Amino acid sequence: MVNANYDELSKQMKELRHLSNSQSILYWDIRTYMPSEGIEQRGQSLAILGRIIHEKATNTQIGELISQCNKSDSGLDSIQKRNVELWKRDHDRETKLPSDLVVRLTKQSTITEHKWEQAKQKKQNFAIIKPELEKMVELVKERARALDPDKPMYDVLLDEYEPKMTAAGIDSYFKPLKEGVIKLIKKYQDAVADNPPNTTILKKNIPVDQQKQVSKWIMNFLGIPPNRSRVDEAEHPFTTGLAKDVRITTHYLDDDPTGAIYSTFHEGGHALYELNTPEEHWFSAVGETISMGIHESQSRFAENIVGKNPIFLKYFYPKVVQKYMPAFNSLDTDTFIKTINAITPSKIRIYADEVTYNLHVILRFEIEQDLIAGKISVGELPDIWNAKMEEYLGVKIENDAEGVLQDTHWYAGLIGYFPTYVLGNIYNSQMLATMRKSIPEWEDQLGVGDFSKIRNWLVTNVQNKGSIYDPIDLINNICNQPPDTKYFLDYLNEKYSRIYNI
Amino acid sequence: MVNANYDELSKQMKELRHLSNSQSILYWDIRTYMPSEGIEQRGQSLAILGRIIHEKATNTQIGELISQCNKSDSGLDSIQKRNVELWKRDHDRETKLPSDLVVRLTKQSTITEHKWEQAKQKKQNFAIIKPELEKMVELVKERARALDPDKPMYDVLLDEYEPKMTAAGIDSYFKPLKEGVIKLIKKYQDAVADNPPNTTILKKNIPVDQQKQVSKWIMNFLGIPPNRSRVDEAEHPFTTGLAKDVRITTHYLDDDPTGAIYSTFHEGGHALYELNTPEEHWFSAVGETISMGIHESQSRFAENIVGKNPIFLKYFYPKVVQKYMPAFNSLDTDTFIKTINAITPSKIRIYADEVTYNLHVILRFEIEQDLIAGKISVGELPDIWNAKMEEYLGVKIENDAEGVLQDTHWYAGLIGYFPTYVLGNIYNSQMLATMRKSIPEWEDQLGVGDFSKIRNWLVTNVQNKGSIYDPIDLINNICNQPPDTKYFLDYLNEKYSRIYNI
Structure with a gap:
């Protein structure tokens, strides 16, 4: 059975996957070949790309397409239904995250990770990275609270890496x-x-x-x-x-x-x-x-x-x-x-x-x-x-x-x-x-x-x-x-x- | 003088520059380190990114901001005016290009260039790349016609690399x-x-x-x-x-x-x-x-x-x-x-x-x-x-x-x-x-x-x-x-x- 909503949803999710994979390659570049002075501008580029991905992932059309696909008469097969279920899981998560938080997280993780790399290489003291890690941890907590203010923060974080684990x-x-x-x-x-x-x-x-x-x-x-x-x-x-x-x-x-x-x-x-x-x-x-x-x-x-x-x-x-x-x-x-x-x-x-x-x-x-x-x-x-x-x-x-x-x-x-x-x-x-x-x-x-x-x-x-x-x-x-x-x-x-x- | 339109325009143009530079790094990767089988999916990723850039570059808000900045009482200094002039040049060009043509061009150039590289390396005959180059040339001509149907196509193309040259x-x-x-x-x-x-x-x-x-x-x-x-x-x-x-x-x-x-x-x-x-x-x-x-x-x-x-x-x-x-x-x-x-x-x-x-x-x-x-x-x-x-x-x-x-x-x-x-x-x-x-x-x-x-x-x-x-x-x-x-x-x-x- 042809389901136009499902096809459109698939198309949009495929595009999102291409964009996030592009992000991955840009991260790979940071950690393999990028000249060190490029980090600040790369952080900005990734933040912009991250915001675009977030905006696309949370746009209301996707929510509506998911609702349409979840109707009992959708005619979707079990694999398609599983796709919709997983996309809904991601969409629900993403819509709970304010856009500016996503940008701040992307920027901060790029900076903190890069400074960590230098600190480790130069065998510097933890103190040098402490202020950046403090910002990072606060952002991670902010993220957990935004995703689910009622669940223990650590469980919210765990669930992102291991679905349904506590x-x-x-x-x-x-x-x-x-x-x-x-x-x-x-x-x-x-x-x-x-x-x-x-x-x-x-x-x-x-x-x-x-x-x-x-x-x-x-x-x-x-x-x-x-x-x-x-x-x-x-x-x-x-x-x-x-x-x-x-x-x-x-x-x-x-x-x-x-x-x-x-x-x-x-x-x-x-x-x-x-x-x-x-x-x-x-x-x-x-x-x-x-x-x-x-x-x-x-x-x-x-x-x-x-x-x-x-x-x-x-x-x-x-x-x-x-x-x-x-x-x-x-x-x-x-x-x-x-x-x-x-x-x-x-x-x-x-x-x-x-x-x-x-x-x-x-x-x-x-x-x-x-x-x-x-x-x-x-x-x-x-x-x-x-x-x-x-x-x-x-x-x-x-x-x-x-x-x-x-x-x-x-x-x-x-x-x-x-x-x-x-x-x-x-x-x-x-x-x-x-x-x-x-x-x-x-x-x-x-x-x-x-x-x-x-x-x-x-x-x-x-x-x-x-x-x-x-x-x-x-x-x-x-x-x-x-x-x-x-x-x-x-x-x-x-x-x-x-x-x-x- | 503070000009909110100029600031907003600058911000959007800066984002576009980050996106196009991200594209450049992904192209660099194709030609330096990418595993060869990755070319097709990379072509798709770049086409999606290209379409997003094109959509952003041509959105009507940018056109309006440019018009606002071009008013005689804009209070912009000469550098700012030059920025607006150059952004307008690009914006006018981009708005003339249909979105789907941009996608087709990005996809085709990725494929043709990659196949060319292989053909050259293996010292293959030109015939092997001919069908791809034919598609490429037709798309380039389509691009020139879209940009300015009244000017000789070659002049339109030249102008992109050397402004105002014929x-x-x-x-x-x-x-x-x-x-x-x-x-x-x-x-x-x-x-x-x-x-x-x-x-x-x-x-x-x-x-x-x-x-x-x-x-x-x-x-x-x-x-x-x-x-x-x-x-x-x-x-x-x-x-x-x-x-x-x-x-x-x-x-x-x-x-x-x-x-x-x-x-x-x-x-x-x-x-x-x-x-x-x-x-x-x-x-x-x-x-x-x-x-x-x-x-x-x-x-x-x-x-x-x-x-x-x-x-x-x-x-x-x-x-x-x-x-x-x-x-x-x-x-x-x-x-x-x-x-x-x-x-x-x-x-x-x-x-x-x-x-x-x-x-x-x-x-x-x-x-x-x-x-x-x-x-x-x-x-x-x-x-x-x-x-x-x-x-x-x-x-x-x-x-x-x-x-x-x-x-x-x-x-x-x-x-x-x-x-x-x-x-x-x-x-x-x-x-x-x-x-x-x-x-x-x-x-x-x-x-x-x-x-x-x-x-x-x-x-x-x-x-x-x-x-x-x-x-x-x-x-x-x-x-x-x-x-x-x-x-x-x-x-x-x-x-x-x-x-x-x-």
Whole structure:
């Protein structure tokens, strides 16, 4: 049945998606190639574009078209109905945001993020960025209040990254997780103490060109076509773009090549998800990725479940790492596997092992909630950060660059985002448990450097579903049960009992 | 005096400038880093953005604001009045273009240009791009007719790149130029024949990294701050951006390093102009560069008057070329100077010497006019091109990549643009004649690798004038007389009589 309202609505939403993707490319440019002095004018350009998008997204015609499409006799099929539902969700959200707030948010996030980047690079004190972050946090709170003055602000923010998720829901996952993780750390405490991991042996001086070769290999291994993607360098790795142009960035450190290796796996996983959303629905809501948690499930699948799998590493380390980075010839495969997977507290979240990583996120989740609730001030962040790091992980933060300045999120206005990383762990280990039933030989595949069967499973069961289901429904659809932290703890226990032989 | 209409108009025009500059960055991305499969969706994004810009530029409110500002009691100062005049010029032009034509033009130019790039790279036959170019030419003609159905189409197109210029005006410059150039070629025919230049000695294998070092040196020599600019690689060199973010591209050929050297001088000259428009007027019309002819005068000043000056080369060649590209150690300075300046017909315009270059442009000017007048068809372009190349320059084109496919302009819809290159030669030699009166030691400065005095003169007298004057008025303002081809011929005669000692 032809529905002129739906067609018009589709057309307008498609245009909006093109505009927001143009914005994304302009952000990508800021963080990869833009000359530094260009930041102020770029901030203005993005604010103008942001206002235009906001005006288009909130114009009353769209509201009317949505109402028309929601009538019982609309004759829309289930996919079309889902599109209308998702567009309505976005439209309702956007109409609640005053235009000037959108402009102020865009401008401030561009400035704060850029200044954060410089502060981190120059290892400056947090104090230098504090006034900008204060403005950012106030704007984020203003945003939450505008979206829903009746709900707790933090829940409002969470919902933007993980539809229908609440702080209480996260708590219900994170509580057993925290317990399980602490138990696990204790279980291997002695084994770790007997044979203390020396992660400094991974810190080899590797020319950037060699590191780029490895990144290229990883992209190819993951099945990401070079004519639809690219790898650039940025201070903080990220993935952007959609449909046939999805780009990742990594950060090559001269003296620490595993950073770029695993950020390439991670961002490559994100890129794979974006590239494999259902092509027939691209530029409509159903053709999008559904949530940051599911996004992280895919990136962390590539990074951890695949990239740090001991059987995969028996292939990857000699055939790729040692081949392209001969400086690793002096380090044997088993030691690499043990060291890269070592349960050892790290100051930096993105370099943490799969066990302690969760505590990094739980720490941020706790701080974020208190920050938004006004229980702590921006100025207190470094002290609270450092204290919690010592309490949870026993590490002493020496300067803010390795502490509260390490992640871009808060400076970019992304508060309520961090929990999605651990949701990703919870989701993907549950996906793995299901996948193993149809691909019991999944590890043998990895052992010969073949990701294709696993990739196809992820594409078919997760990525190609786009936004047909909300996250919890998607997990239900794939695994026949809602998300359950048990699978992640099982995964960790199985993995580490094999590594430590306990 | 406060004029609320002017303030509102300024604000809206500033926003438009931000939007069109965002478009420019998205085009830059296509030609530098975009994954190739992204072209179709990017074309759509740019078309949508183009339509939004067009709608904003043509909305009736802007027309009304302009009318209000044009009232005799507006109280505007002369700069403000000039802004209104220029905005009215643009607004009148834009309102004549139907929205759908703008969209079709944007889409088609993205596609044609991208396919041209591939065709050229793969050395494919012109036939492969012919259908796309046919569509492009028809759209350009449709554009000219919409802008002014009463004026010759080619004059309408010319006026967009060089305000107030006509084909007859160009003819009046090009006729004496053609005669003068042919005379000059004859004058040195014997000298050239006695000592035939061997340009193949310049074709050395030079690693791209070394070439990048030289490009970097040139940018620094020209006084272009790295935090406001950058150099990337593209199939066809170009400059884009404005205010504090102006980027150039060059094309590094493994076996022909002078190509990148001189395109860096050329594009660097363009960048210098953009960066030195009057900052207090940025994002208003007066703060813009005035025309492509004046633009080319600056780029070709850097490329030829400076970059190929024998006294400058006595410094630049040993201290830069030979230093960063040791493969040149076997070639002495005098031979380099003679060879780089040799009057010798080339197939490729951008590699031509300063004398024969003009014939390349005259050829394109003649073909363009006939193409737009319908005297020749798109399909005939390769044959006519090749025949004229043989007639004017005595060279035989072997494949379209070195013939009609060599330049991007027509494929990007830029018809009427080529003459501005030679206008640039005419303008800048006249500027030079004036500059020499205040900096008689200009060549001594170049001889010690110092561009600063010359740069300051260009900034003060040309670049910092922005769009206060139309091109001919600007030349009048600087040189106290209208453009005159005589100065360019004098410049060529002086230069070559010194090189050939005749």
